[in-house]
Structure formats: C-alpha cells, structure tokens
Amino acid sequence: MSRHPDGRRHESLSDPEWPVIDSEVEYETEWFTGGYDLVEQPDGGQKKYYWAELATAVVVVAVTDGQVLFVEQYRPTIRETQLELPAGIVEGGESFTTAAARELEEETGFEPTSTSLIQDFWCSTGLLRHRRGFVFAEGLELGERQLDSNEFLTPKAIPVDDALDVARESPTNDATVEGILLARDEGLL
Template sequence: MSEQSDGRRHEQLPDPEWPVLDSQVEYETGWFTGGYDLVEQPDGSRKKYYWAELATAVVVVAVTDGQVLFVEQYRPTIRETQLELPAGIVEGGESFTAAAARELREETGFDPSSTSLLQEFWCSTGLLRHRRGFVFAEGLELGERELDSNEFLTPRSIPVDEALDVARASPTNDATVEGILLAQDEGLL
C-alpha cells in the first residue's frame, strides 16, 4: 500500500489484466483523486476508464447490552440526516480493527475490548477505487468522545432486533445496511 501525503492509506492496485497505455490524474483534493486509465480492451480497441480514488475506510458494528450503536448525522452530500454505523478513514499503517476502535471512541466515546474483521472489499467498482472493511466490536466501556472538527453527530443505541429495520429506513447508506447484514450473517446480532 502506498501512503499519500495526507497520511491516509490507499490501496495498491494489482497488475492489470488488460494493458494500461496511460494513466492520468485530472483532479486531486484532500479527500479524493480522480482520473482515468487508457486501456487496451481484449478486441484491440482503446477506451478511457474514469475512476475516483477514495481513502480506505472502516465501518463499525458495535454491540453493548443488546444494543447496536449508531450515529445520527447530517450528510450535506445528500442533504439529509440519517442514522448510520460509526465509520471513518483508515490512517496510514493502521489495520481495519485498530481504525475501528479509534473511530468508535472518537464518534461515540466507547472503547471496545474486542474487535474482529467481518469482511473487506472494493466498493462501487465501476467507478471507485475504494476499499472498505467492516469490523465487529464488543465489550464496550464508556470513555470520552473526540470528534473531528467536521463531525456533528449524536450517538444512538438501537435494540439489536430493530437494527436491520433502522438500517434500511430511508435515508440510509450502503455501508450501514451491509454492516448490519454481515454481522447478522455471522450470528453476531
């Protein structure tokens, strides 16, 4: 994995199966990089495949006393407030489980005694270069929250048997639904 100057961890891409004739970055910010790869397709034709690269992220499914911890947060990108699972950027050199413990503490004030990786995968592969890990956290002890300057959120506890309905209620997001479904499939909820 290469590390960007912003300290975030970005995934190293494997060697391409189709020849990449050129790769260009057209837009770069502190949050994402956008560009394209000029690719030779199997029939010999050439095509630009546009992509946006986002930093690797973690989503946390945290359970305490029969409750799943969510955060209520306004999302300016969709102009709505939603309940979602705690989540954030994986810092350079950090594992998904370490990032999950840090993000959970920052956003909710809870420190887990145990974390385990449920799944990691690429997201929206038709456009994004973005990897996401889902972590289960338990054995929570309340401490102090350490919100980032751009975080205005409120922790909410939802009974385990209502978590999927809450996750699916509009507005929602893919990471919240996926996290709850993964934890349920593992028998953790």
C-alpha cells in the first residue's frame, strides 16, 4: 500500500486472515493516509475497520558521557512543549539504524559511531498502520545540525540516572517512555 515514491509508507501488509472485501482510501496527505477495510469476520458478518497509515519512524536513545540526549520542542497537536527523544521518519531505502544516525545528527548535531536496533514494532494497532523502531546510539562525535523547516527544537542532555523520571514527566509521549524503558531493560542505561 505504498502511495509515496520515497517508500516511507508500508510497502506491504501480511496476507489477511479475515477476507478483505474492499479497501478504500478516504483521505490522503503527505503526512498520513486514512481509510478503511471492509472485512468479513469469522461469524460471516461484515464490518468496516478504519485505519490511519503513518510513515515508518525511528526513535533514538543516544548516550554520551553518562547522559541521554533529549530534544525540547513545542508540539502544536497537543499545544505543549515537551522533552522527548530525537525521532523522525525512515526514508525510502534506509534501515532503522541509518535513519537514526541521520535524524540524531540533524536534530542534535551529534553523529554516532555506533548504532544498534533495540526493537521495532507496530504501534496502536487498533487504529494505526505505523511501524516504529528504537535505536541505541553511542560514540557521539560533533557533526552538523540541519533542522527541517518545521523543526524548532533544542537539544538537552539529561543524566542517565534521571532519564526515566524526565521521560515520564508530563507532558510526555509514548515513544519517549518506550525508548527509555526498552534501553534500560536491555542494560544500555
């Protein structure tokens, strides 16, 4: 179901276990696509299952000198400023680790010498078609910060011991909390 030439949308979904009678796109922008699948349920009934498809994204847990790099930015969707982990879209042909290194340098000005995928998974599967990867980055060297035209953010270094508390402070988001918890569970923090 790729509608974007850069490959950011999900190239394919698994073959359905329940027959899909019809699939309709009702709304499409450069940021997301929305629609529904008319599905035959196991009892023979039919139902429309609505979905919003977002580009595959990466979240970066970057550590340097005993500190985790966060970025502070205003989120117009919730009308609040929050501290969050660097993140962005995985461009066509990129792996999660390549996208993480690019996004980290663009947003914070630091280039990692080492990246590793912690985990990737589908998010909010009751409504979204959105895949997210979490990458650990270390060995940071000064690179060149290159913010996108819609990015107004400030890098902030938080001591590793405080990272989870900071990630959980309101306002927060799922990707930041998940990233810190996954990295901590892997023994990386």
